Amino acid sequence: xxxxxxxxxPLSVPEGAIVxxxxxxxxxxxxxxxxxxxxxxxxxxxLMYTYSSxxxxxxxxxxxxxxxxxxxxxxxxxxxxxxxxxxLCAIDQGAQKLVFGQGTRLTINP
Amino acid sequence: EPEVTQTPSHQVTQMGQEVILRCVxxxxxxxxxxxxxxxxxxxxxxxxxxxxxxxEKSEIFDDQFSVERPDGSNFxxxxxxTKLEDSxxxxxxxxxxxGTDTQYFGPGTRLTVx
Numbered sequence: 001x002x003x004x005x006x007x008x009x010p011l012s013v014p015e016g017a018i019v020x021x022x023x024x025x026x027x028x029x030x031x032x033x034x035x036x037x038x039x040x041x042x043x044x045x046x047l048m049y050t051y052s053s054x055x056x057x058x059x060x061x062x063x064x065x066x067x068x069x070x071x072x073x074x075x076x077x078x079x080x081x082x083x084x085x086x087x088l089c090a091i092d093q094g095a096q097k098l099v100f101g102q103g104t105r106l107t108i109n110p
Numbered sequence: 111e112p113e114v115t116q117t118p119s120h121q122v123t124q125m126g127q128e129v130i131l132r133c134v135x136x137x138x139x140x141x142x143x144x145x146x147x148x149x150x151x152x153x154x155x156x157x158x159x160x161x162x163x164x165x166e167k168s169e170i171f172d173d174q175f176s177v178e179r180p181d182g183s184n185f186x187x188x189x190x191x192t193k194l195e196d197s198x199x200x201x202x203x204x205x206x207x208x209g210t211d212t213q214y215f216g217p218g219t220r221l222t223v224x
Contacts, residue, residue, distance in 0.1 A: 034212060043114075043201050043215035044153065088153065095166045096141060096205060098213060100153040 003027065006089055006101030015110050019076040023089035023101045026070065032092035033065050035074045037085045038103065044088055048074065079108045112136045114216035116202050122222045123192055131187045131219045133202030141205040142185045143213060144177065146170070146198040153201065159185065192223045 006023040013019055021035075031052055036044035048063035050056045050072075056063045062075040072089055089101040115134045123129050135142050144156040158165040159177050176188045185204075189196055199220050203213040 043217045049212050097155050097166050
């Protein structure tokens, strides 16, 4: 079983829509969960960081962790064309070794 | 805002040649990492480095790879004898402290092995 699974998409939505991006993971011991945004040919940029279960909000972005189902989500409200990018979930596997999902390519259409 | 920088942005080399990829981490950060991303695939962990030694390395990081912090600002990844399958984006990352801190990535070096 893969450690982190993420639907690669692509996902295309109209401007202003609420976007939901998701990952599942296999190891219930994981505690630290991150979402990175990656523009084409650029490095991953940290968006959100969550420890254990619960929600974390930052502006239009909400990260959610459900440890009981081993499911992590990123919600983007009022999506903008500038949000078009690949979104990567990542989990700290321990010793600061990050394991990434495949990445979901998102396009927001004006 | 401080950022991780990497040079060169694109490196083309012949198979069997040695390459050195360079990174300047954020200045007060203590933990350093290399990741790679083969085109269309996941970002993969290669190695972590702290206190002038390797903390953790993946199966990918074999004897052909080495890392060094030659001075107070640079962090390098050397591939001794490049193979075609080493072609990828290589990302450097740094982090201030361990525990609950997070890693900040550079823009990457695209390595093309011919």
